[in-house]
Amino acid sequence: MEQTFCCEREVIHQDVVAEVREKLSSAEEYTSLANLLKLFGDPTRARLLHALEVHELCVCDLAALLGVTKSAVSHQLKTLRLANLVKPRRDGQVVYYSLSDDHVRAILNMGFEHIRE
Amino acid sequence: MEQTFCCEREVIHQDVVAEVREKLSSAEEYTSLANLLKLFGDPTRARLLHALEVHELCVCDLAALLGVTKSAVSHQLKTLRLANLVKPRRDGQVVYYSLSDDHVRAILNMGFEHIRE
DNA sequence: TGAACAGTTGAGCAATCATTCAACTATCTG
DNA sequence: CAGATAGTTGAATGATTGCTCAACTGTTCA
Numbered sequence: 001m002e003q004t005f006c007c008e009r010e011v012i013h014q015d016v017v018a019e020v021r022e023k024l025s026s027a028e029e030y031t032s033l034a035n036l037l038k039l040f041g042d043p044t045r046a047r048l049l050h051a052l053e054v055h056e057l058c059v060c061d062l063a064a065l066l067g068v069t070k071s072a073v074s075h076q077l078k079t080l081r082l083a084n085l086v087k088p089r090r091d092g093q094v095v096y097y098s099l100s101d102d103h104v105r106a107i108l109n110m111g112f113e114h115i116r117e
Numbered sequence: 118m119e120q121t122f123c124c125e126r127e128v129i130h131q132d133v134v135a136e137v138r139e140k141l142s143s144a145e146e147y148t149s150l151a152n153l154l155k156l157f158g159d160p161t162r163a164r165l166l167h168a169l170e171v172h173e174l175c176v177c178d179l180a181a182l183l184g185v186t187k188s189a190v191s192h193q194l195k196t197l198r199l200a201n202l203v204k205p206r207r208d209g210q211v212v213y214y215s216l217s218d219d220h221v222r223a224i225l226n227m228g229f230e231h232i233r234e
Numbered sequence: 235t236g237a238a239c240a241g242t243t244g245a246g247c248a249a250t251c252a253t254t255c256a257a258c259t260a261t262c263t264g
Numbered sequence: 265c266a267g268a269t270a271g272t273t274g275a276a277t278g279a280t281t282g283c284t285c286a287a288c289t290g291t292t293c294a
Contacts, residue, residue: 012211012270017178020171024164024182025229032232033225034160041155042282046147054137059241061134065141072283074242093240093291094129103231108150110227112142114220115149129240159252176271189253191272210261210270235294242289250281258273264266 039083040107044068045076052086053105056098156200157224161185162193169203170222173215 040046047066051057059077063070077097080086087100099105157163164183168174176194180187194214197203204217216222 012175012177016172016174017182020168020174020178021182023171024167027160027164029229029232030160030163030167033228034158034163036232037154037163037224037228038158041151041158043144043148043151044282046151046154047141047144050147051137051141054140055133057133057137058129060129060239065134065138069284070241071243071285074240075282078242090241090291093238095241101231103227103234107154107224107227107231110220110224111150111154112146114218114224115146115153117220161252177269186254187271188255188273191270192253195272207261207271212271237294238292240289240291243287245285247284248282251279252277253279254277255275256273258271260269260271262267262269264268 036083037107039080039085040111042076044072045080046108048073048076048080049085049099049104050108052097052099053108056089056096058094058096060094062097153200154224156197156202157228159193161189162197163225165190165193165197166202166216166221167225169214169216170225173206173213175211175213177211179214 040049044066048062051062051065057065059070059073062077063073066073077086077088081088084100085104086097089096089098157166161183165179168179168182174182176187176190179194180190183190194203194205198205201217202221203214206213206215
């Protein structure tokens with residue numbers, strides 16, 4: 001934001017810009033939106049989420065399934081947990097994770113539709 | 118992936134893991150999916166896309182609308198263009214951008230639904 | 235109680251990324 | 265053609281991030 005004005009003289013289409021500005025949400029809301037969708041933007045997390053869409057799984061199984069360490073899985077699950085996308089269920093030593101929201105399914109499927117077209 | 122085995126002895130739920138493995142896509146497909154959804158994971162790009170959902174806009178107007186430099190907008194638009202999420206239309210000096218796909222709307226709206234619940 | 239195992243956590247590191255700056259191209263107009 | 269303006273581009277930079285490693289917690293079982 002180092003430029004003091006956008007276009008050299010003025011905004012080109014003031015009316016359209018004003019109309020669009022009215023319909024946009026607050027900057028904070030876009031930050032929330034981006035923070036949510038960012039979580040789908042990593043191959044490991046995408047695979048994790050898609051696997052959990054099929055079946056509840058424990059950290060150990062997820063690590064074996066994806067071919068990564070338990071530590072890596074646990075770190076990613078923590079991120080997803082804090083964003084309320086997955087929820088844990090402890091049974092003895094084993095912690096089972098599952099999707100906490102149907103929006104996860106919807107967003108993943110929308111993405112798959114796009115890349116497969 | 119430095120661990121030579123996942124769980125100390127074996128995968129805990131071999132049957133479930135096998136079932137899930139069958140239903141998962143290829144690793145490359147998750148990379149494509151992540152590369153797509155990653156584009157929504159930045160506040161500037163999310164605002165950019167949402168603005169274009171309302172109306173076709175030129176680089177100048179977008180910069181004014183978001184309060185960032187034309188250069189920053191142009192860089193982000195290039196990324197989105199290469200992913201086929203937006204498309205340019207030149208009219209003289211001015212380049213107008215618009216969404217090239219309805220999946221963009223669907224994904225954004227799904228995201229908004231989630232954060233607003 | 236102590237050994238074994240599932241999972242978590244924090245620090246550190248390499249890779250990725252969003253933005254800035256400056257130089258560039260392209261188009262219009264006088 | 266020359267000046268002005270819209271937009272693009274590449275290099276540089278500071279911030280973010282995903283993974284690893286090692287140490288830790290919590291639970292089970294003999």
